[in-house]
Amino acid sequence: MPADVLTLAAPAVSVESAARLIREHYGLTGRIEAIPGERDRNFRLTDDRGRGFVLKMANPAEAPAITRLQGAALLHLAARDHGLPLPRVVPTLDGRSDFVHGETAMLTRLLTYLDGVSLHASALSPLQSARLGALLGRIDRALADFRHEAMERQLLWDATRVGQVRGLLNSIEDAADRALVARTIDHFEDRTAPIVHALPRQLIHNDLNPHNVVTRQGDPDTIAGIIDFGDALSAPAVADLGTALAYQMDEGEAPLARVLAFARAYHAERPLTEAEIGVLPDLMAARMVLTIAITHWRAGLQPENRAYILRNNPGAWAGLRRLSGFAPGAVGALFGSALQGETR
Numbered sequence: 001m002p003a004d005v006l007t008l009a010a011p012a013v014s015v016e017s018a019a020r021l022i023r024e025h026y027g028l029t030g031r032i033e034a035i036p037g038e039r040d041r042n043f044r045l046t047d048d049r050g051r052g053f054v055l056k057m058a059n060p061a062e063a064p065a066i067t068r069l070q071g072a073a074l075l076h077l078a079a080r081d082h083g084l085p086l087p088r089v090v091p092t093l094d095g096r097s098d099f100v101h102g103e104t105a106m107l108t109r110l111l112t113y114l115d116g117v118s119l120h121a122s123a124l125s126p127l128q129s130a131r132l133g134a135l136l137g138r139i140d141r142a143l144a145d146f147r148h149e150a151m152e153r154q155l156l157w158d159a160t161r162v163g164q165v166r167g168l169l170n171s172i173e174d175a176a177d178r179a180l181v182a183r184t185i186d187h188f189e190d191r192t193a194p195i196v197h198a199l200p201r202q203l204i205h206n207d208l209n210p211h212n213v214v215t216r217q218g219d220p221d222t223i224a225g226i227i228d229f230g231d232a233l234s235a236p237a238v239a240d241l242g243t244a245l246a247y248q249m250d251e252g253e254a255p256l257a258r259v260l261a262f263a264r265a266y267h268a269e270r271p272l273t274e275a276e277i278g279v280l281p282d283l284m285a286a287r288m289v290l291t292i293a294i295t296h297w298r299a300g301l302q303p304e305n306r307a308y309i310l311r312n313n314p315g316a317w318a319g320l321r322r323l324s325g326f327a328p329g330a331v332g333a334l335f336g337s338a339l340q341g342e343t344r
Contacts, residue, residue, distance in 0.1 A: 007302075009059075010106065013043075018057075022055055028045060036305075040056055042055065043057075044113060051112075056109055058107040062107075068097075069151060074087060075089055085224055085225040086139075090109075114225030116216050118213070128221045128258075130264065131221065131265065132223050132244075136240060137267070140240050140270050144237070153234070157290055157294065158206070158235060162289050168296070168297040171297045184285050185289060188285070195275060195278070199273075204239060210247055238280070239283055241263065247319075249318070264338055288323070289320065292316045
């Protein structure tokens with residue numbers, strides 16, 4: 001991804017302008033509100049029939065092919081596994097999947113809105129994690145044969161290339177914290193990267209953090225939806241699992257209970273090889289490092305969006321410190337034991 005997409009805010013768009021675009025291009029009217037986004041401008045519409053939609057206006061610093069990759073992936077998934085709880089692409093009145101907003105040059109598209117409670121605000125449980133792991137396994141299985149011109153992209157948010165953020169570590173003020181992050185990068189580059197990059201590749205979601213998962217209102221163990229394919233890219237398939245597991249660690253006496261439940265369920269849908277299982281702990285740590293380094297850096301560049309940018313930062317620090325406290329090889333042994341006899 002070009003650095004400008006992470007460093008430059010998208011052009012301002014008023015709610016009134018968004019409402020006009022939706023009316024002109026989709027024939028829909030109703031109540032509209034702006035909703036937060038890391039890089040784009042997003043608006044939620046509740047139409048006159050009570051249906052929900054999200055208008056997504058891409059940062060013009062992002063190549064149109066990258067934005068269209070997201071829509072193509074959603075269309076592919078709907079065709080391969082229609083039961084997946086994912087947003088659906090809404091065509092314009094003339095049948096297009098997107099259009100360019102002339103005033104801002106922002107590639108614009110409309111998706112269905114998945115109602116519910118964001119996972120970050122939901123009660124957590126191993127059952128919930130297992131159900132989410134199964135869904136991610138189904139997504140990765142369905143994406144195995146997906147191809148697109150833009151899927152081989154460069155992105156800072158790529159756990160398999162965690163060394164890319166080494167130059168951002170000066171944004172971490174505490175010397176001990178900075179050293180922990182640097183050691184994690186060194187370990188991954190020296191020992192894990194050669195193994196990871198020899199593993200099977202495909203398009204992956206690449207961002208299953210708690211803000212991209214919706215649970216059912218009143219039933220937090222049921223997953224109502226998975227959203228935001230904005231960081232999707234071609235990478236070793238197991239990186240999707242490692243990235244997701246980075247957000248499943250807990251405090252307390254059983255910090256890996258949800259991690260292992262998630263991994264077992266994913267493995268049941270998309271079986272893992274022994275080599276893929278072996279790199280999971282380091283992929284988890286790599287994702288935590290990305291969250292720490294990139295969000296510290298970006299929060300300094302965009303203080304007006306600081307709260308949103310840093311929303312996953314405390315959890316990443318807690319997880320990395322907890323992982324680093326395990327004896328060498330201990331987490332890998334737990335994965336091996338949990339999935340033993342089930343590998344392909």
